[in-house]
Structures are given as structure tokens and as C-alpha cells.
Amino acid sequence: MTSQIPVVVAGALGRMGTEVVTAVVNSGDCELVGAIDNTPGKEGFDVGVEMGLKDLGVAVTADFEGCLCAVSQSARNSDQRAVLVDFTHPSVVFEHTRTAIAYGIHPVIGTTGLNSDQLSDLTEFSTKASMGGAVIPNFSVGMVLLQQAAAAAARFYNNAELIELHHNCKADAPSGTCIKTAELMEDLGKSFNQAEVDEYESLSGSRGGLRESGLRLHSLRLPGLVAHQEVIFGALGETYTLRHDTIDRSAYMAGVLLTVRKVGSLKQLVYGLERLI
Numbered sequence: 181m182t183s184q185i186p187v188v189v190a191g192a193l194g195r196m197g198t199e200v201v202t203a204v205v206n207s208g209d210c211e212l213v214g215a216i217d218n219t220p221g222k223e224g225f226d227v228g229v230e231m232g233l234k235d236l237g238v239a240v241t242a243d244f245e246g247c248l249c250a251v252s253q254s255a256r257n258s259d260q261r262a263v264l265v266d267f268t269h270p271s272v273v274f275e276h277t278r279t280a281i282a283y284g285i286h287p288v289i290g291t292t293g294l295n296s297d298q299l300s301d302l303t304e305f306s307t308k309a310s311m312g313g314a315v316i317p318n319f320s321v322g323m324v325l326l327q328q329a330a331a332a333a334a335r336f337y338n339n340a341e342l343i344e345l346h347h348n349c350k351a352d353a354p355s356g357t358c359i360k361t362a363e364l365m366e367d368l369g370k371s372f373n374q375a376e377v378d379e380y381e382s383l384s385g386s387r388g389g390l391r392e393s394g395l396r397l398h399s400l401r402l403p404g405l406v407a408h409q410e411v412i413f414g415a416l417g418e419t420y421t422l423r424h425d426t427i428d429r430s431a432y433m434a435g436v437l438l439t440v441r442k443v444g445s446l447k448q449l450v451y452g453l454e455r456l457i
Contacts, residue, residue: 185440186255186262188214188247188285190276192240193222195349196267196290196429198231203433204265205236210440213262214251218242245279252283263440266291270352274298277313277449281306286443287313288436292356303449312446316453317356319435323409324454326424327361330411333420334365337413339373341388345400345408353399354389358409360452365411366393 187204191197192215204210205228215227215238228236241247248264255262264280266273270293277294280287281302294302294315306313318324334340344358365372372394381387388398407426412419426432435453442456450456 183260184209184211185260185444186211186213186251187440188216188251188262188264189267190216190244190264191267191269191291192227193217193219193230194267196432199429199433200265200267200436201227201231201236202233203437204440205233207437210437212236212238213254214238214247215240216242216244216247244276248280248283248285252285255285261286261444263288263443265436265440270294274302277302277315278305281309281311281313284309284311286311286446287315287449288439288443289313289315290319290432290436292317293352294356299449299451303451306449307447310447312443313449314439314443314446314456315449315451316435316439317360318407319432319439319453320424320426321435321453321457322431323357323424323426324452324457326409326411326422327364328454329422330361331364331367333411333413333422334368334370334372337415337420338370339414340365341373341396341398341412343398343400343410343412345402345405347405347407348401348403350401353401354397355399355407355409357407358397358399361409361411362391362393362395362397365395366391 187210189200204212217240222240223242226235227238227240251262263286265288266276267290273291277287344355388396411422
């Protein structure tokens with residue numbers, strides 16, 4: 181029998197973190213061994229009790245590096261290396277990923293906000309350490325399918341804009357998922373949205389964020405939303421719209437668990453769920 185995969189969840193009491201904790205506990209082949217969260221007044225309390233579940237025997241801690249160090253030491257006696265699932269904040273995600281690799285813990289990063297230079301640095305660092313990891317802007321299989329469809333459609337349309345809509349507690353804009361979609365469309369090496377008029381904005385930012393390829397990305401933040409994305413292509417006499425709606429965060433859990441199960445076989449950092457399915 182193969183032992184369970186030890187999993188640490190960072191951001192354990194957040195919207196995504198609580199979903200991940202529940203999924204890990206109910207998975208059958210994963211074991212929750214750490215719960216990191218800096219919510220005031222929660223340190224030392226059992227994460228399961230704080231979530232309204234049963235006592236899970238895992239106390240909440242705000243000490244990120246201390247938790248990883250302890251898990252790394254205990255995992256040496258297991259035939260499974262530990263995995264960190266991180267849903268925290270863009271300001272700390274780079275250091276979290278690098279620290280996990282340094283401690284021999286496979287990072288599975290759902291936090292967005294890493295830039296291209298940081299991704300390159302982490303990929304090089306993970307390759308030198310022969311430590312697999314995954315940066316996944318979106319864990320939804322449906323979103324992966326949308327991104328592949330958008331990349332295919334980009335071959336036939338020269339005009340396209342992207343719109344992403346999220347809850348108003350999301351810190352970064354545009355979303356990592358939207359950026360990833362644009363990158364896949366840009367793999368063709370073509371330019372989009374050739375100017376037809378001398379455009380100007382009477383209100384700065386009205387036309388969204390402009391990428392070097394000519395693609396424009398628009399971000400909406402409103403309470404009541406979860407995560408949504410549209411890619412709209414236009415041509416003479418027609419438009420073609422791709423849209424994905426996340427109704428509940430539980431939609432991401434199949435992708436999270438798939439990544440947790442596969443990341444141990446990787447030897448470097450990969451970017452995007454499509455690399456694993």
C-alpha cells in the first residue's frame with residue numbers, strides 16, 4: 181500500500197483554502213498535515229473546528245516556514261513527499277513557492293500574481309533542485325477547454341478582447357487565468373486589433389489593459405461574482421464568444437487533487453493545468 185500524500189494548505193481559512201482542506205480530508209489518498217493562515221485570533225485552534233467540521237488534529241499556524249520545516253522533517257519517514265497547496269496573496273506567493281522548493285515540498289500554486297521573470301526564476305530553481313511543482317492560474321477543466329478553444333479561434337480571427345469578472349475581494353487584476361488565456365492566443369506570433377481610427381480615452385483605462393500583441397484585457401470586480409471569463413472575437417458581419425462561469429469554488433477541487441497527485445512525478449515547475457491533463 182502506498183502511503184497517503186501529506187498536504188499542507190496555505191490560506192487554509194480563506195475561500196479557496198477551506199474548499200481545499202475539505203477536498204483533501206475527503207480524498208482518501210491525501211492527508212492534511214498542515215494548515216497555514218494568518219487570520220488574527222485563529223492560531224493554535226484546530227482547522228477543522230474553525231471550519232465547522234470535526235476536529236482534524238491539525239492546528240492553524242501563521243508560521244509559514246516553521247510549518248514547512250516541520251512537515252519536511254516528518255515526511256522523510258514517508259515514501260511520499262509533501263505537497264503545499266497555496267491560495268494566499270500575490271505579495272507572498274513568490275517567496276512561498278521558492279521556500280517550498282527549498283524544503284523539498286512540492287508547491288501547487290493557485291495564487292495568481294507571479295510575473296514572467298518570477299516564473300522563470302522559479303522554474304530554474306526547481307529544475308536545479310529536481311523538485312516538481314505546478315503554478316495553476318485556474319484549476320477548472322472547463323477553463324482549460326475554453327483556453328484551448330480560444331487559442332484555436334485566434335488562428336482565424338484578427339480581432340479579439342478578453343473580459344474577466346471576479347468577486348471584489350480579489351487583489352490582482354487582470355487575473356492570472358486571463359493572462360494565461362492571452363498568452364496561449366499569442367503563441368501564434370500574430371498581432372491583434374489593428375487600429376482603424378485614431379483612438380483616445382476620455383477616461384483613462386476605459387479600453388482595458390493593452391498587451392504588446394494588441395489584445396486588450398478588461399477586469400470587473402463585483403460582490404456576487406465568483407470567477408467568470410469571456411473571450412470575444414470579431415470579424416466582418418459576426419462575433420464569436422467563448423464564456424466560462426464558475427458557479428461554486430468546489431468546481432476547482434477535481435483539478436486541485438489531480439495536481440496534488442501528479443506533482444510528485446515532475447522534475448521541474450510547470451505552468452497551467454493543460455500540462456497535466
